[in-house]
Structure formats: structure tokens, C-alpha cells
Amino acid sequence: MDASRAADGAVALAVPPEPEEKATGAPVRRQVPGLDGLRGLAALYVVLFHCRLYTFRGYPNSTAPAWLDVLMFGRLAVVFFLVLSGFSLAISPARHGWRSGGVAAFLRRRAWRILPPYWAALAMSLVISWALVPASHFGPPTGASILVYGLVAQDVVHAPTPNGAFWSIAVEAELYVLFPLLLLVRRRFGAVALAACATLPVIALGLTAAHANPVEGDNRLAVHLAPVFVAGVIGAGVVVASDRVRRLPWAWFALLAAAPVVLLGFRRGTVWTVQHYFWVDLAVAPAMTMLVAAVATGRPGALVRLLSTRPFRALGDFSYSLYLIHLPLVMVVIRRVAPRVVAPGMPTFCLTLALALPASVLGAWLFSRVFEMPFKRNRSWKSMIAAGRSRRGGRDARDGAPLPEGRHAEH
Template sequence: MSSDLAPGAAANSAPVRNHVSGLDGLRGLAALYVLLFHCWLLVFRGFPANSGPSWLGWLMYGRFAVVFFLILSGFSLAISAARKDWQLGGVADFLRRRAWRILPPYWAALAFSLIVAWLVVPASHLGPPTGKTILVYGLVVQDIFTAPTPNGAFWSIGVEAELYLVFPIFLLLRRRLGATALIAIVTFIVVAHGLLSKNALPVEGMNGLTLNLAPVFVAGIVGAGVIVASEKVRRMPWHWMAALAAVPALYLVVVRGSVWTVEHYFWMDLVVVPAMTLLVVAVSTGKPNFLVRFLDTRPVRRLGNVSYSLYLIHLPIIMGIVRKVAPHYVSPGLPTFWFTLLLGVPTSLLGAWVFAEVFEMPFKRNRSWKLMLEAVSSRWQGMRLIGRRSLRTGQAENN
């Protein structure tokens, strides 16, 4: 799960000229779904079986939101490259910009999560965080090494960090061999890995190089080609193709049920990719109009702007409410779920906004420490000037 990823982060770092209407809104809604998923998950035990009301069953598939984040991430990162004949413009500079954009808020969220896990409620059945936790999660290698997690949502940050490292290779393959070859090569490796696993069903888990998410990211990269496609291609009914591609995935989820779906996430991640990618492509071409208009409304865009921060910090907040606050006021089950929604959703959204203003937006607006210090100095001088003017105005009125 994000992803900037980091969920919600990729597009935010792109220059303004690479902004595509609707993508921020999609990112925000995906982050909100992850928040609702965790509200459901922590209240109704027994996952992947649905121990809650059947009409809430649609909240069980938070994993797919992370898949969607990764598609958006690959798409957003590739927009600039697509406009430059799939040229990256320097691997070292790309990785530096990714680290600058992703790591500061992630490390701040890691510190917050550690404090909550130590002082309020542990985030892992393995117990409270340890020194190994700090090392593994601090270096963002949680998809390779196992340690008691401080925040269950952080697994996808490790996956996306790995994908950033191979992003230049994906672009090279796209430029030299074409889109079809890129998808074929990456998907073949993943499918072969799955088929060679015991009983053709790889063990699901959040650690150990999550290979099956590489084609997800690649699908987003390939989808970005629509940005530079001919007008004839851009006018194609991408939204209807997305709806058609969603039918197999919906059929499997509905007919097979949640337990089967979760146990087969390795394959289901690949099944949902065509529909999700086509949806992103459709929105980037302005279709369907009503959806794009909704995604570009101010509340949805603002949600998208803080989606990375929301993804990073919401889970410790929800865990604290469900396990430490709710038991004192409401009974288990549905009452706890409503209580968690009423208290946890606005608290998480407000917390994400504050967190983003302090730990995310300064790094988004300023591309180096020098620029950030200059911005802080300029703001400080502006505040002093306003203070002096106010003082003079007050003195003049008194006189």
C-alpha cells in the first residue's frame, strides 16, 4: 500500500507544467479509502473473513488502493519523461529529488509512529518496536527485512522505494524496446515466479521483495504515454474500456469472496491493473467529464494534496481510538465502527493537514536546504515587517 507511494507523493513532486487534472483527486480518494479500510479492519476482527455487516464488505480491500497508488505513482513520474522521449534527465538527480520529497515526511511519521507504538498502543503482534525496527524502517528496507512494525501502512513505502531505484531501468526499456516489450518482460518475470512457487500460489506477505507489484508500477509508466499521444488516441473511450476491464476483477471478488481474494492477492493485484490503469488514462484525457469535474473540486483536490501525509499518520491515530478510547464509551462491533468514523476520520484529516504543513509542504515547495532557509528567512522578515507596521499604526492611533 503508497503511495504518494509513496502513496500520494509522486505527482506532488512534479513541476507544475506536468500537472494533470484529476490525478490529485484520485490520489486523495484512494487515501481516504485506506483510512476507511483501517477503521473497518481494526473494529471487525477475523480478516480476511468479513465478521462485520455484509453491506460494509466493500471496505475490506485496502490492498487494491495501494495498487492504485502505485499505478498513479508510475504514471505521474513518467509524465515528464514521456514529454522528453522517455529520457530521465539524470539518475542521480532523480533519486535525490525522490529522497528529498519522500523521506523527510516519512521519517517524521516514523518518529510519530514509534512514540505512539511505545507509549499508547503497539502496532504489531510481534510487540513494541525495537532497535531493529528503527534501523530497518529508518533505512526504508522493510520490504526486505522483518522487524516489529511501528506502523502497518509503512510496508508500501518500502515497496515504492525499491521501484524508484529501478525506475530508470524501466524508462530505458521503454525507450529502447517500447511499451509492449516493457510490460511483457516485467510481467513474465512475475508470472514465472508465481507459477514456480509451491502450488502456484506464492505466500502472501509484506516482506521479501514484493515482485508482483512491479508490473503495477510499470503499467502506470506505460499509461503515461497517452500524455504525448495523438488526439485520435486521446479521444478513445478510455473510461468505457476501464469499466469493461473491471468486470473480471469484480466477478472474482464477488463470486469467490474475500478470503479467496486476499489469499490470491499475488494474482489479483495483476487482475485489477488493466482497469485501474485505464481509469487513470481516462481521467488524464478528461473522461468522464462528471468525474473529472468532481475530482477537481476544491475539497477533493485538497484531500489529494495531503494524501501522502494522511497515509503516513492515520493508522496510529485510528489504532489509538479503537483500542484505547472507544472501549470506554461504546460497545464492540458496529457502535465502535461508527464511533471510530466520527472521531477518527476528522482527527486523521486534521492531523494530516497539520503534519503536511510542517513536514511535507516545505519540502514540496523548496528543492534544497538553501531554498528552504531562504524561504524561512523571507517569511520571518515579512512577519517582522508586518509587526513593525502594526506597532506604528497602533502608536499613531494612540497619538
């Protein structure tokens, strides 16, 4: 993958899993405290990464100040979101013998949850790309872009992108299709066999590449990123494990697993790390899985309480919308607004933080109210229409209620 493409794909799908269902089909919320907070923080990091990325050209050899290097690892957000996605989706199957409850039903629920807001964001991104600023150095989107991205086929077929972060949606969509098969392997052969099936082919691919460091193309990244998704799936077993396993110091295990990767990256430098993401992805996934497992088992308590506070939960609640719409807004500020009022470099970066960051968060919250939450709260058009009628009926009943004694209607 070239540097610009790797940088554009800074995040995987930030979508919480669908709730479990009763026998009647009504949703039952069994969310694990803290996971939404992690999801929200990761999405916020991606916004900051893109603010840095498009302000300072030449990624990864950019002209940004060294203290901003902490914001240049957007690719690791891909890994974290995939780990978190695999973990979250596998919690319910882990509680039910590693069964998905039906392939067709699972895929329908995922499509219902993901596609409506994605298509709305696609329309928004197309308009911004055509009217204000192209999202790619390949030029504005074409008719092929509408077809390819509308069908979520961008990991298989290349077309000028309307939104540089959309490629990861296709990657995760492919992993969703594989998810029932992954559960079957986990159920029949165990966690070790599942890890081997997903990881060994990727390792072989890397070792047989020139200089043992594959140059990734614009497409077909699902195979490479499947092991990090599988790591999350396997990690979900901790949630239903024995008390002895749940009480293990998973946070400390995460720190120990991350230490070699961090030390190697520090020693070799940030540019080397970015150029070797193929291996860094695989190396850091176990640490990320243990971090998610630690939060899911309630440890450390202070961190879980912080992640479970209302601001973090709210941010995680609309993190998918934040992922979908933030990049066009960031690029409008950097490419169209900033050149007219401030100098390049740090002044542009500061202006982008001041304008694009709050606009992205507020815009994502508003976007989620219209295009995400209705599909998150309801499982079908029928239930959505019924919920709308119920709300209108409630308002009508309140409007028609008699006034309290002593109060008179004003005319």
C-alpha cells in the first residue's frame, strides 16, 4: 500500500455490535461497560490523526514537529477497531456455544446496522468531493466510484475514492461474511486452530515477499487484517471464562505484550514503524486484545469507571458516525478554509483543531440522530415506523391532555 493510501485508511468500522434478542425478537442490551468508551477514544484519535496528516505533507516523512509524532499512527487505529469489533461481535456467540444464531440473520442485522448511515455518508462525501475538495490525489469521484463504493466493493475493485477512510468498511464487511465460518472453526477445533488458520498464511505471505516486508496494494487487505479481527474473536472467550481466568491481570499482560513492539518502534523510529505496518499489525494485536479483555472484565477499575462515564459513552455511541463524516470536514478546513486565513504548517493545524474537530463531533452527533440511531434502536422498517407512530401518539396525547387546575390556555 502506498503511503497516502495507508494514511487515508486510518480507521476500521467503529460500529458497536447489535444487541442480543429475546425469543420475541425484542432487543436486550447486554453491553460490556467500558467498550463504548474505548471505541469513542479510538475514533477521536483518528480525527486528530487526519488533522495532522493533511496539514503536513509527505507522510510519513512529514514536516510536522516531532512532538506530533504521537498522532501519526493512524493505521494502528485500524488494528484496534478490528480487534474491538471482533471481540464485541463474538461476546454473544461465546455465551451461546460459539454459535451466531444463523448466518442469514447475522448478515441481515449487520447490513441493517451499517449500510444506511454508510450510504448517507457516501452521498455527503460525493457532494463535498465534487463541489469543494476531492478526497483523493487521483481526482474527484467518477461513476465507477458510485457503483464500487455503493456496493462496498472497494477492497476488491479500485475507483477514485469519495472518502479516504471508506476502504476499511469494505474490509470489515468481508470479515463479517467470514465471521460465521470463524465461529465454526472456533467451535469445532478451538482457539489455537482458529488463530493458526488466520495467521500462518499471512506470516507465510510476509516471509516470502521481497525483503520479507510486503508492499501492500490499494485493495485486498482483508486477508492481511483478518488475524487482528480473529484475535478479538478469540479474546471474547475471556468474558465467559471461569472466574480464575477473568481475574487474571489482563491489563498488565497487555503492557508486557506491547512493550517489545513499542521499544522496537522507538529504537527504529516512526518512519520505519509506518513502513513495516504489515508486521507491526500482527505484533500489536495480542496486546490490544488483552487491553480489551481487561476492560471487559472490569479491570483496572479506575479506567473502566472513566470509560463508562457519560461523555465517553456518548462519544462511543456515535463513533461510527464520527468515523463516516469527519474526513471530508477536515479536508474542507485544511484545503479550502485555512489557505485563505492562516499560513501553512502549525497555524493550519491549530485552525483545523479549532474548526474541524468540534464540527466533526457535533456534525457526527447530529448525523447519528438521523441516519444511525433509528437503525440502531429498531430491527426493521416495520418496527421503525411503529416507533415513530408511538412517539407521535405520545406527543399528541400530551398536547391534548387537560391543563392543570388554575391554568388557562392562551389564544
